Amino acid sequence: MELIYKTPIEWAKQAVEDMDAFLQDHADAERKVANMCLSLIAKYPNRVEIIDELIQISVEELLHFKQVYELIRYRGQELNGVFQKDPYIKGLMSIVRSDSEQLFMDRLIIASVAELRGSERFKLIGEVCEDQKLAKFYTNLHLQELEHIDSFIKMAKIYFDHEQVDIRTKEILKKEAEVSSALPWRSAIH
Ligand SMILES: [Fe+2]
Ligand SMILES: [Fe+2]
Numbered sequence: 001m002e003l004i005y006k007t008p009i010e011w012a013k014q015a016v017e018d019m020d021a022f023l024q025d026h027a028d029a030e031r032k033v034a035n036m037c038l039s040l041i042a043k044y045p046n047r048v049e050i051i052d053e054l055i056q057i058s059v060e061e062l063l064h065f066k067q068v069y070e071l072i073r074y075r076g077q078e079l080n081g082v083f084q085k086d087p088y089i090k091g092l093m094s095i096v097r098s099d100s101e102q103l104f105m106d107r108l109i110i111a112s113v114a115e116l117r118g119s120e121r122f123k124l125i126g127e128v129c130e131d132q133k134l135a136k137f138y139t140n141l142h143l144q145e146l147e148h149i150d151s152f153i154k155m156a157k158i159y160f161d162h163e164q165v166d167i168r169t170k171e172i173l174k175k176e177a178e179v180s181s182a183l184p185w186r187s188a189i190h
Helices: 009-043 048-074 087-093 100-128 132-159 162-182
Strands: none
Touching (some): 009 048, 009 100, 048 132, 087 162, 100 162, 132 162
């Protein structure tokens, strides 16, 4: 799977100008993905084939949250508790279909595509961040998030025709490119 819109390195250079703001947004994002996995379990308790994997990813994302929180404190800050609405996720969710089966498929594919974007951007942050501790963290995190991309697509393919999943993934990638390229740059993942 490949992103259609590639984030320019200038985005990362601008994002790291306010690394404290970036970390706040990132902490929030990790916490939200952990929540999203748990909410999928709550919404689809009968999809027993994916519950273990969703718990596992949720645990990993919660660990990322812990690590980002530690970095915030390492920089002498605290969590600011300001939870911003994520225009990126809102933009992506606008494409979901209302039929319950299709909605389930869309949710999993969107989760995968969002992991792909996050991973792309963590890599860029790792390349430009001057603080070596942070740079190392982001380069490493990029690799960890890469694994989640496949996990969500594999989950979708347990329940749906592989070709259908691939077709829908292409449509969602197109939407994702529209959304992410149109958003103004700020010290945040999206
Ligand atoms: Fe994560
Ligand atoms: Fe992830």
